Amino acid sequence: MRTALAAAAEDVIIYDLDGIGRQYTDLCAELPGLAVRFAMKACPVGEVLDHLARLGSGFDAASPQEIVEALRTGVAPESIHYGNTVKSDRNIAEAYRMGVRDFATDSVEDVTAIAEHAPGSSVFCRIATTGHGALWGLSHKFGCSPEDALRVLVAARTSGLVPSGLSVHVGSQQMTAEAWGEAIRTLAALLETLNRHGIVPDRINLGGGLPALGALDRRGRPLEPPLDKMFAVIREGMERLRAVNAAPLGFLLEPGRHLVADHGAIRAHVARLTSRHRLDGNREDWLYLSCGKFNGLYEMDQLQYRLEFPNRPDGQFVNAVVAGPTCDSDDAYAQDGTVRVPRTITSGDPVWVHSCGAYAAAYATQGFNGFSPLPYRCVGGAAPESEGA
Incomplete structure (x- = not known):
């Protein structure tokens, strides 16, 4: 894997x-x-x-x-x-x-x-x-x-x-x-x-x-x-x-x-890590990923997928709300929870999204906001590696 x-x-x-x-x-x-x-x-x-x-x-x-x-x-x-x-x-x-x-x-x-x-x-x-x-x-x-x-x-x-x-x-x-x-x-x-x-x-x-x-x-x-x-x-x-x-x-x-x-994962990348103040004056960090609710992470309203940042294993961290790339406000983790992410992460860094093998392909749209459904790859099993969309 x-x-x-x-x-x-x-x-x-x-x-x-x-x-x-x-x-x-x-x-x-x-x-x-x-x-x-x-x-x-x-x-x-x-x-x-x-x-x-x-x-x-x-x-x-x-x-x-x-x-x-x-x-x-x-x-x-x-x-x-x-x-x-x-x-x-x-x-x-x-x-x-x-x-x-x-x-x-x-x-x-x-x-x-x-x-x-x-x-x-x-x-x-x-x-x-x-x-x-x-x-x-x-x-x-x-x-x-x-x-x-x-x-x-x-x-x-x-x-x-x-x-x-x-x-x-x-x-x-x-x-x-x-x-x-x-x-x-x-x-x-x-x-x-x-x-x-x-x-x-x-x-x-x-x-x-x-x-x-x-x-x-x-x-x-x-x-x-x-x-x-x-x-x-x-x-x-x-x-x-x-x-x-x-x-x-x-x-x-x-x-x-x-x-x-637990036997499916997405290899995604960082779109942007941002910081801004809410109307109540509190600062909030947001991590935007290249995939979200409409292309792989449909269940993000009820659970969090485990994230791994292979290029940034050490250093300082911030707690960020995780969201997908679309301009739909539902395309985000429920905001009562945040994820610990490296402060130095930059656009284009790889992200592994684990334990998302259920419904990742099934719920993908045909390109909401122009973000295409993710292709897939199968590894292991009796057959050689195969790819599909």
């Missing part, structure tokens, strides 16, 4: 395929018997998808175009889960045409559309969670109540679909093990209710939410999620859910950032 970064003359995202592969293997070892469906939205880079497919991963897709990309890796359609509860009739029909038969849902209206355009398919009803403890809660747009879930799955059975399972998502970058425990308690109670109504799911999708470890919080402190405890709660929860269901249960997981975030 460091060699590839040092050799890069221009800004570039580097993905470490070997690191991603190790993360996948470690996850499978921690949660044996659980099928992985990589959340493609976290890193829709062809070489990353290919590498995960070679290791045995399936995919969680949110659109027909993501299904196309998943199939391109050679995985079978049954290893692809259409995990987006927001789908048009056209989306459903296209996914069905490509062989996908697993659909997430959270409403009777969506079930009716799936029954019409993807007859006989399996549906997972997504249950809403509070999102407490996560950097991004995901608690409003997706998921229904347990009471609605019963109606949704009864409607699925009545319309000729297979009421195959339940799914949850405890929030992106979840920082507590209790979130998993709460979700599993909800799922267990709902399984008992469904069984009483003659609906016996055969799979549970535990969704995404597993955290990455390398970023910092908004004030620059290390994120320290209790990952080992999370795995223990999930393992215990899987056994509990198997015990309450009237038939054997399989389990799916849809990790995204957990697999890729």
Whole structure:
């Protein structure tokens, strides 16, 4: 990784395929018997998808175009889960045409559309969670109540679909093990209710939410999620859910950032270090980078990426707000936190932005303010180094 970064003359995202592969293997070892469906939205880079497919991963897709990309890796359609509860009739029909038969849902209206355009398919009803403890809660747009879930799955059975399972998502970058425990308690109670109504799911999708470890919080402190405890709660929860269901249960997981975030880095450069007084009279230093919210660092409103300045390892430092190059005021770290940067840094100095492998490529615009999306380079893995844009 460091060699590839040092050799890069221009800004570039580097993905470490070997690191991603190790993360996948470690996850499978921690949660044996659980099928992985990589959340493609976290890193829709062809070489990353290919590498995960070679290791045995399936995919969680949110659109027909993501299904196309998943199939391109050679995985079978049954290893692809259409995990987006927001789908048009056209989306459903296209996914069905490509062989996908697993659909997430959270409403009777969506079930009716799936029954019409993807007859006989399996549906997972997504249950809403509070999102407490996560950097991004995901608690409003997706998921229904347990009471609605019963109606949704009864409607699925009545319309000729297979009421195959339940799914949850405890929030992106979840920082507590209790979130998993709460979700599993909800799922267990709902399984008992469904069984009483003659609906016996055969799979549970535990969704995404597993955290990455390398970023910092908004004030620059290390994120320290209790990952080992999370795995223990999930393992215990899987056994509990198997015990309450009237038939054997399989389990799916849809990790995204957990697999890729800490194995991606951007080789950027300094635009300018400035100092100015605010209206309240206090002086404030700003470090402007060549990349920001709209070309690689979309999540800077909720976390800080670790920065490394290879040309200026020693000397005096200042605490600066970090911002991207555009003239959008949201293109900056949340201003309740600053970053320690070398006082002598100058325009053009290289900067390594670490732990940004999740969503760096996915959220990039097509050139907001004329700042182009970053190209990427993949290193390691079974294939030789490759480059893309």
